[in-house]
Amino acid sequence: MDAVDTEKLWAQLIRAVETCQKCDLYKTRTHVVPGEGNRNADLMFIGEGPGRDEDLTGRPFVGKAGQLLNKMIAAIGLKREEVYIANIVKCRPPGNRVPRESEAESCLPYLRRQVYLVRPRIIVCLGATAMRYVIDRKASITSIRGQWFERKGYWLMATYHPAALLRDSDKKYDAWEDFKKIRDKLHELGLKP
Ligand code: URA
Numbered sequence: 001m002d003a004v005d006t007e008k009l010w011a012q013l014i015r016a017v018e019t020c021q022k023c024d025l026y027k028t029r030t031h032v033v034p035g036e037g038n039r040n041a042d043l044m045f046i047g048e049g050p051g052r053d054e055d056l057t058g059r060p061f062v063g064k065a066g067q068l069l070n071k072m073i074a075a076i077g078l079k080r081e082e083v084y085i086a087n088i089v090k091c092r093p094p095g096n097r098v099p100r101e102s103e104a105e106s107c108l109p110y111l112r113r114q115v116y117l118v119r120p121r122i123i124v125c126l127g128a129t130a131m132r133y134v135i136d137r138k139a140s141i142t143s144i145r146g147q148w149f150e151r152k153g154y155w156l157m158a159t160y161h162p163a164a165l166l167r168d169s170d171k172k173y174d175a176w177e178d179f180k181k182i183r184d185k186l187h188e189l190g191l192k193p
Contacts, residue, residue, distance in 0.1 A: 006117065010039065013113050017090050022106040025091035025099075031058035035086030035114055042191045043182070044084045044120035045069070046111065048129040048161065049099050055092035060085045065162040069126070072162070072175070076183040077193030084118045086111055088133050104133050115154075121189055123154050124182060127161025134158075146178045148185070155185055 017034045033050040036059055053063035061069050070080050089099040089107045125131040128141040135156050149156040159178035160171050
């Protein structure tokens with residue numbers, strides 16, 4: 001696929017997300033939040049869905065949880081602009097409730113397309129919702145966080161959602177252990193940092 005084709009596919013994808021009415025979340029959104037970052041990233045983060053700040057700006061992880069995520073990315077020697085950041089659902093669930101299964105299922109084809117276009121080497125799921133739809137429908141985040149799964153050439157890991165770390169700082173130690181594993185995996189694969 002050459003660069004022009006890839007550009008076209010991205011443009012189609014963003015247009016489809018921006019005009020999406022596949023579930024009811026479009027009715028209450030201010031902006032869709034398709035995702036952002038390096039479209040050739042080796043590392044991709046997947047969150048749950050936009051919160052208030054993201055809905056207002058159209059950008060993922062820009063609120064308090066996002067600021068913590070930025071610090072964690074920096075702590076492993078990367079800049080936010082070097083990674084790609086997306087969510088399971090692209091529109092804010094009212095009151096920041098967990099997306100319904102039907103909403104997640106409607107939205108997942110967009111995420112699959114993003115993964116296909118970015119082709120990251122490593123995908124990190126932030127929190128239980130991302131873990132559930134990307135890694136394992138039945139697992140619990142506490143039992144599988146920090147473990148690597150290799151699937152279809154992608155290295156997958158789940159860790160705590162940064163919002164969970166803000167609620168319970170006892171989880172920060174484990175999250176940092178997970179991030180060190182991400183740093184080591186990038187190293188092992190011959191990638192930065
Ligand atoms: N929480 C998420 O899961 N995603 C965002 O984009 C922001 C907060």
